[in-house]
Amino acid sequence: MKLISLLWGNMFRKPTRTSLTFVSLVIAFLLFMLLRAISDAFSGGVSLEGMDRIVIDSKYSMTDNLPLSYVQQIRSLDEVDQVTSMSWFGGYYREPRNSFATYPVDPESYFDIFPEQLISAETLGRFNNIRVSAVASEALAAQYGWNPGDTIPIIQDIFPQENGSWTWQFELAGTFEYSGGQLLLINYDYFNEAVIGWGKDQVGWLVGRVADPPEVDSTIQLIDGMFENSSDPTRSTTEDEYRRQFASQLGDIGTISGMILMAVFFTIILLTGNTAAQAFAERVPELATMKTLGFSDLSVAALVLAEAVALCVCGGMVGVGIALLLEPGLNANLSEMVGSFDMSGQSALYALGLATLLGLIIGAYPAISAKRLTIVDALRER
Amino acid sequence: MSELIRCTNVCKEYLRGAEKVEVLRNVDLSVKRGAFIALMGPSGSGKTTLLNLIGGLDAPTSGEIEVDGLRLDSANARSLASWRAQSVGFVFQFYNLLPVLNAQRNVELPLLLTDLSRSERHKNAALALDIVGLSDRGKHKPGELSGGQQQRVAIARALVSDPCLLVCDEPTGDLDRTTAEEILELLQTLHRELGKTILMVTHDPKAANRAEYTLHMDKGKLVSTVEGPDLELEPARTVA
Ligand SMILES: Nc1ncnc2c1ncn2[C@@H]1O[C@H](COP(=O)(O)OP(=O)(O)O)[C@@H](O)[C@H]1O
Ligand SMILES: [Mg+2]
Numbered sequence: 001m002k003l004i005s006l007l008w009g010n011m012f013r014k015p016t017r018t019s020l021t022f023v024s025l026v027i028a029f030l031l032f033m034l035l036r037a038i039s040d041a042f043s044g045g046v047s048l049e050g051m052d053r054i055v056i057d058s059k060y061s062m063t064d065n066l067p068l069s070y071v072q073q074i075r076s077l078d079e080v081d082q083v084t085s086m087s088w089f090g091g092y093y094r095e096p097r098n099s100f101a102t103y104p105v106d107p108e109s110y111f112d113i114f115p116e117q118l119i120s121a122e123t124l125g126r127f128n129n130i131r132v133s134a135v136a137s138e139a140l141a142a143q144y145g146w147n148p149g150d151t152i153p154i155i156q157d158i159f160p161q162e163n164g165s166w167t168w169q170f171e172l173a174g175t176f177e178y179s180g181g182q183l184l185l186i187n188y189d190y191f192n193e194a195v196i197g198w199g200k201d202q203v204g205w206l207v208g209r210v211a212d213p214p215e216v217d218s219t220i221q222l223i224d225g226m227f228e229n230s231s232d233p234t235r236s237t238t239e240d241e242y243r244r245q246f247a248s249q250l251g252d253i254g255t256i257s258g259m260i261l262m263a264v265f266f267t268i269i270l271l272t273g274n275t276a277a278q279a280f281a282e283r284v285p286e287l288a289t290m291k292t293l294g295f296s297d298l299s300v301a302a303l304v305l306a307e308a309v310a311l312c313v314c315g316g317m318v319g320v321g322i323a324l325l326l327e328p329g330l331n332a333n334l335s336e337m338v339g340s341f342d343m344s345g346q347s348a349l350y351a352l353g354l355a356t357l358l359g360l361i362i363g364a365y366p367a368i369s370a371k372r373l374t375i376v377d378a379l380r381e382r
Numbered sequence: 383m384s385e386l387i388r389c390t391n392v393c394k395e396y397l398r399g400a401e402k403v404e405v406l407r408n409v410d411l412s413v414k415r416g417a418f419i420a421l422m423g424p425s426g427s428g429k430t431t432l433l434n435l436i437g438g439l440d441a442p443t444s445g446e447i448e449v450d451g452l453r454l455d456s457a458n459a460r461s462l463a464s465w466r467a468q469s470v471g472f473v474f475q476f477y478n479l480l481p482v483l484n485a486q487r488n489v490e491l492p493l494l495l496t497d498l499s500r501s502e503r504h505k506n507a508a509l510a511l512d513i514v515g516l517s518d519r520g521k522h523k524p525g526e527l528s529g530g531q532q533q534r535v536a537i538a539r540a541l542v543s544d545p546c547l548l549v550c551d552e553p554t555g556d557l558d559r560t561t562a563e564e565i566l567e568l569l570q571t572l573h574r575e576l577g578k579t580i581l582m583v584t585h586d587p588k589a590a591n592r593a594e595y596t597l598h599m600d601k602g603k604l605v606s607t608v609e610g611p612d613l614e615l616e617p618a619r620t621v622a
Contacts, residue, residue: 003494005483005487006480006482006483006487006491009480009482009483010482012482013481013482285478286478286480286481288478289478289479289480290480290491291463292437292439292466292472292478293466293467293472293491293492293495293539294463294464294465294466294467294468294492294495295463295495296460296463297459297463374440375434375439375440376431376434376439376440379439379474379478380430
């Protein structure tokens with residue numbers, strides 16, 4: 001602790017060198033936070049909720065629809081507790097950049113299947129009873145300042161109404177809690193009635209809850225077996241698996257970002273490690289002097305190590321700080337594409353842990369050399 | 383006066399490749415507390431090596447070294463380090479100050495190893511700087527000081543923990559005549575007024591004249607007789 005001023009002094013002895021190293025660390029950790037947020041968004045976060053949920057989708061493509069009649073057929077199975085349908089609605093609010101996920105759903109079964117998305121009984125009742133109503137996630141309502149009773153026009157780019165209009169009007173019934181950011185739910189019955197002929201009686205995918213979670217695999221086989229020889233065969237997966245597949249269809253963002261990060265940190269280790277070794281070589285006489293004065297081998301080594309760790313942790317903190325500052329803006333712009341774009345406190349802690357580890361790796365060689373340094377040899381070399 | 387340093391039959395060998403180089407051969411030496419001794423001799427004769435052994439920076443290959451009651455030859459690295467912190471001040475030819483710390487902090491550095499409080503450390507360092515005549519330069523970094531001033535800071539650093547022994551390896555070797563004289567005067571003062579025992583390697587006969595006694599080394603042996611009255615040297619070592 002008493003050596004703090006020495007530590008800082010040494011970090012800033014070559015300001016240019018330190019700043020360059022520092023900036024590369026900041027960039028690395030900024031990148032780390034961004035890529036982690038992206039890959040988190042695609043993997044949907046790890047949640048224990050919905051472990052008993054299965055997603056039933058078209059066998060050949062996620063963009064193919066399924067017949068509405070499948071809802072009843074699957075619901076009638078003993079092995080399935082509840083099932084609900086969802087579809088991709090698309091469109092935007094006022095301007096194309098105001099886009100977010102919108103799903104036509106059956107209110108009762110939807111909120112039964114997703115109990116973690118909390119909605120008040122009153123709001124749910126209104127959503128159920130008013131055909132043209134919609135409910136918005138709290139984040140979405142907050143983003144556009146919507147209040148219950150507001151009329152929300154959604155301009156469509158896929159589904160025109162039967163009457164030829166591309167603008168759909170919904171009445172906001174209220175909001176619900178949703179951890180994934182912006183989401184609008186509309187009444188499937190109304191959608192199905194009003195949509196142009198070719199869009200009727202179809203759903204995008206189904207989400208079911210199995211009666212007996214340990215038997216989920218056989219339930220999946222049963223369902224897919226039912227439709228195997230129909231014109232719309234299905235592929236069912238557990239919800240978690242579904243999210244993973246979704247992500248991998250989008251280019252396996254998680255793996256790619258992992259590889260980018262590895263490359264970035266590998267480069268950082270090489271560059272910074274080289275800088276640290278260089279800085280160490282310049283300081284051999286000073287470290288020998290400290291030992292001469294009576295500082296132990298270990299304390300001199302600890303000083304050298306602490307410098308590397310301090311540099312990396314400072315770089316990490318600044319990188320994480322910048323990332324957190326950027327988060328609200330990125331979240332607003334990206335959330336409709338990738339779900340929620342969250343930089344969690346956990347990622348930040350993880351980043352700082354990584355920064356410490358980086359410092360230890362980079363400082364290890366100089367620290368060990370500092371410990372081994374013998375005074376007489378070091379003093380002779382000057 | 384009591385004995386501060388006693389070397390008995392000290393030998394030091396280095397390996398240069400496969401070849402053994404005998405740098406010190408059977409050195410015997412006894413120095414009383416409060417003596418000021420100059421050590422002269424040609425380059426490579428082993429002066430620095432002997433100084434390093436007496437300062438506890440290195441261990442002899444054989445023989446005994448006892449300084450201020452501690453047997454340095456058998457002490458481990460840890461106890462040597464804390465012994466150095468308490469009992470020896472080092473002054474080198476190239477000052478060896480830490481460039482990132484100002485003069486005051488350089489002088490305070492050895493005190494970090496003590497139990498002294500922050501304010502005591504500060505006070506002692508200021509006092510040491512005052513003794514070497516640099517109380518107004520505490521905030522300057524080494525790079526902002528002249529060679530002579532840097533050497534004064536180094537001397538203040540050597541003094542600050544109040545060791546009984548100062549070992550100085552060519553302390554004026556990098557300084558011009560006038561500055562060198564000033565540094566030597568300072569060392570003399572430390573010897574006379576603070577009673578420090580000083581062991582100083584020098585090439586300069588004028589510098590050696592400042593000391594009470596001069597020893598000569600050649601090819602790893604102490605060769606000269608002693609000049610001066612009061613030094614107890616055992617006969618074996620006083621004969622060429
Ligand atoms: N660590 C070492 N390894 C090999 N040889 C050394 C080492 N230290 C000193 N020597 C050799 O020991 C001899 C004496 O060196 P030194 O004590 O520095 O002499 P002086 O200070 O009198 O000039 C020299 O020949 C030097 O090369
Ligand atoms: Mg020498």
